[in-house]
Amino acid sequence: MIKISIKTTHEGAEIVSDALYQYSRSGVSVDDAADVAELWGSTLVWDYLEESVLNRPKEVTVTGFYDGDYSEIADDFEETIDHIKENCTFALPLSYSVEEVKEQNWNEDWKKCYKIIEVGKISVVPVWKKEEAKGDISVLIDPGSAFGTGEHESTRLCLKLLSDLPLSGYSVIDTGAGSGILGIASIKLGAKECLFRDIDESALNNLRENLNLNGVSGKVEKASLLEGIDRRVDLVIANITADILSRMTNADQVVKKNGYLVLSGIIDKFRDPLVRQYEKMGFTLEKEERDGIWVGLLFRK
Numbered sequence: 011m012i013k014i015s016i017k018t019t020h021e022g023a024e025i026v027s028d029a030l031y032q033y034s035r036s037g038v039s040v041d042d043a044a045d046v047a048e049l050w051g052s053t054l055v056w057d058y059l060e061e062s063v064l065n066r067p068k069e070v071t072v073t074g075f076y077d078g079d080y081s082e083i084a085d086d087f088e089e090t091i092d093h094i095k096e097n098c099t100f101a102l103p104l105s106y107s108v109e110e111v112k113e114q115n116w117n118e119d120w121k122k123c124y125k126i127i128e129v130g131k132i133s134v135v136p137v138w139k140k141e142e143a144k145g146d147i148s149v150l151i152d153p154g155s156a157f158g159t160g161e162h163e164s165t166r167l168c169l170k171l172l173s174d175l176p177l178s179g180y181s182v183i184d185t186g187a188g189s190g191i192l193g194i195a196s197i198k199l200g201a202k203e204c205l206f207r208d209i210d211e212s213a214l215n216n217l218r219e220n221l222n223l224n225g226v227s228g229k230v231e232k233a234s235l236l237e238g239i240d241r242r243v244d245l246v247i248a249n250i251t252a253d254i255l256s257r258m259t260n261a262d263q264v265v266k267k268n269g270y271l272v273l274s275g276i277i278d279k280f281r282d283p284l285v286r287q288y289e290k291m292g293f294t295l296e297k298e299e300r301d302g303i304w305v306g307l308l309f310r311k
Contacts, residue, residue, distance in 0.1 A: 012076040013111045016091070017069055022101025026072045029090050033083050034074025042070040080108050124153055129169040132195050137223055147198045149191055150223040152216070164274040167299045167306025168192050168249050171272050174297070175308075177201045180244040183264070185235050186254070190217035190228075192247045192272075197226045201245070204228040207235075242266040248273050252280035262291040265311045270296075274306040281305045 014033065018026045020042055027038050076083060095104050127134040131146040140150055172192065178200035184193030185207040193204040206221075206228050208214050214230055221228060235258045236246065246265055248255055255273050265271055271293060276284060278300070285295055285307065293309035300306075 011111050012078070012080045013109050014074050014076060014087070014106060016072045016106040017103050018072060018101045020070055022094075022098060022104075023070045023072060025094060025098055026101055026104070029094060030072055030074040033076045033087060038072055038074040040070065040072050075111070080110075127166065129166050130173040132169050132173060132199075134165075134169075134191055134195075147195065149194050149198065149220075151189055151191060151220050152223060153189065163301040163304040164249050164276070164306065165191060167301055167304060168247060168272055168274045169195060170299050171274075171297065171306050171308045172196060172199060172247070175199075175245070175270060177245070182245045182247065183207065183236065183239070183243050184247045185233075185258075186248055186250040187217055188213050188249075190220045192249060193228060194220060194224050194226060196245065196247065197228065198224070205243075206230045207233045209234050236260050236264050239264050242269070244269045246271050248275075250275045252276045252284050255284060256287060259291070261288070262293070262311065265293075267311055269311045271309040271311070272306070273309070274304070276305045276307065278303050278305050281307070 014030060016026050016030060023040050023042055027040055030038050091104055091106065094101055124136045124139075126136070126139055126142060126144075128144070133143050133148045135143045135148050135150050137150050137152050140148070169192070172195055177196055180196070180201040182193060182196045182201045182204040184190065184196070184204055187193055187206040187208045190206055193206050197204050206214075206217055207230075208217065209232060211232060214232060218230060221230075235248070235254070237260075239260070242264060244266055246261060246269075248258060248271075252275070255276070261271060271288070273284070273288075281298075288307075288309055289295065293311055295307060296310045297308040298305060
């Protein structure tokens with residue numbers, strides 16, 4: 011297999027991608043820091059972005075893979091690059107490299123990136139590692155779609171807070187549920203029921219798969235936050251971002267008196283205003299956990 015990498019500019023990335031795509035039938039990738047910078051400056055709300063992402067080199071790299079010998083396409087490919095150089099000077103430098111790479115079984119190799127996550131008595135276990143699981147409670151996941159794998163600090167903080175709650179017989183809502191790790195963990199910790207909510211249909215499909223893997227059941231809804239909830243529950247879990255959590259303004263109408271609210275996905279600089287907001291809604295901060303810049307909060311109504 012041949013890897014072809016072409017240096018170009020932000021303005022030239024599209025035309026170079028189109029040109030390379032005719033040789034790389036599996037698609038192309040574009041490494042362009044300017045795309046991220048544009049999003050950062052847009053109306054989208056970001057809680058956190060690594061500074062290194064914005065400080066990447068300005069030069070754009072377009073990469074594709076050809077399943078064959080370079081000699082089969084060399085003349086045509088080089089003619090294509092020359093044509094772009096002559097007619098699209100905005101895309102220069104258009105220098106490129108060609109290297110032979112070992113073909114990999116990506117379906118197997120990506121699995122090596124995932125490991126068992128242990129938080130107290132809870133283990134989050136990729137399904138192909140279930141024989142290696144230890145601890146009192148195992149939450150099996152198929153993280154192929156990566157809607158939450160237990161690796162992120164915010165998920166671990168939630169699991170740590172959940173481990174300390176008396177969940178036996180609890181009614182739970184896991185909103186922004188993603189892969190369902192937190193709600194499934196709640197059920198395995200003794201909760202009698204859990205309503206799983208997310209706005210992403212693909213995430214909900216992955217969630218349903220994970221429910222089946224764990225042999226547990228729960229109602230699954232495509233819905234945002236706590237919108238339309240007309241009953242009270244013992245526990246609400248929301249691992250999202252501080253900006254989204256600040257919009258969950260009906261939490262006090264959903265959590266029972268003496269019930270709990272677990273919030274995570276919060277960068278430390280947003281911790282104080284969020285705590286003040288929920289205290290005004292009648293919640294008391296009982297506990298918090300930290301991991302680097304991330305904060306998890308446990309409130310009681």
